[in-house]
Amino acid sequence: MARMNVRQMWAAKLAGKPLPAASPLPRAAADSFQGSLALKPRAAFSGVVLGIDPSLRGTGLALVEFAPRRSPVMLRCQTVQVPARQTMAHALGEIHRAVGQFLDAAEVRHVALEQTIYVQNFQTAQILGAARGAAISAAALRDLPVFEYAPLRVKQAVVGAGRASKEQVARTVMALLGHGRPLASDEADAAGVALCHAFTWRE
Numbered sequence: 001m002a003r004m005n006v007r008q009m010w011a012a013k014l015a016g017k018p019l020p021a022a023s024p025l026p027r028a029a030a031d032s033f034q035g036s037l038a039l040k041p042r043a044a045f046s047g048v049v050l051g052i053d054p055s056l057r058g059t060g061l062a063l064v065e066f067a068p069r070r071s072p073v074m075l076r077c078q079t080v081q082v083p084a085r086q087t088m089a090h091a092l093g094e095i096h097r098a099v100g101q102f103l104d105a106a107e108v109r110h111v112a113l114e115q116t117i118y119v120q121n122f123q124t125a126q127i128l129g130a131a132r133g134a135a136i137s138a139a140a141l142r143d144l145p146v147f148e149y150a151p152l153r154v155k156q157a158v159v160g161a162g163r164a165s166k167e168q169v170a171r172t173v174m175a176l177l178g179h180g181r182p183l184a185s186d187e188a189d190a191a192g193v194a195l196c197h198a199f200t201w202r203e
Contacts, residue, residue: 044068045201047109048075050102050139051194053186054113054131057082059095060186061102064177064194072195074177075106077187088127092134099138111139111146112197114154114189149196154189157196 045066053060059080065073080098082091103111113132119125139146149157155164159172170188173179176195183191 043203045198048106049194049197050099050108050111051190051192051197052099052111052113052135053189053193054095054116054128054135055186056088056091056095056127056131057084058186059098059131059135060184060188060190061098062187062191062194063102063106063108064191064198065106066198072177072198074179074191076102077183077191078102079184079186088130092130095131095134096138099135100141103138103142103144108144110197110201111136111144112193113146113148114193115148115150117150117152147197147201149193149200153200154192154196157199158192 046068048063048065051060051062051064060077061080062077063075065075078098080095082094086094102108113135116125116128116132119128136146152162155169156162158164158176159168161168164172166185166189169192170183170185173188173191173195174183177191
């Protein structure tokens with residue numbers, strides 16, 4: 001009898017059919033199949049995450065604490081607003097300083113940033129890249145792990161729909177955090193990244 005490949009074994013498994021004993025898989029494929037059936041449930045994330053939504057003139061920061069069997073708690077949030085009259089160098093310094101202050105205010109376990117996927121032009125990409133670098137460098141100097149998530153993944157993890165609007169994300173974030181006041185747009189985005197990290201991260 002011909003050997004079954006992994007896809008055929010899954011089809012048989014899902015159809016409730018017995019796997020034929022006379023058609024063994026190669027050992028590596030069999031181990032892979034059995035291992036995938038025995039996946040352990042993901043342990044809940046525990047610790048403080050600093051979520052960052054980087055932007056030169058309005059970087060959002062959100063410090064969120066996660067603990068088993070408890071809703072996430074917003075410890076602190078801020079939008080780092082830098083007036084347009086200030087130079088780019090000044091703005092980058094303000095971002096670095098603010099991120100450092102957040103990291104020093106709590107025992108942060110991980111830092112999570114939103115990735116930049118689409119920009120209108122090369123100059124915008126440079127500016128956003130510089131803002132991200134200013135934020136990441138503050139975490140790097142403190143030897144903290146930094147994780148990056150695409151906006152689509154953040155929406156899927158928080159709202160359950162990759163095409164969710166910014167308003168839907170903000171409402172869901174506030175509901176999950178039980179936040180008493182409306183969050184500024186950049187702060188809601190930063191908190192969404194922190195939630196995405198805690199919901200999807202694996203050891």
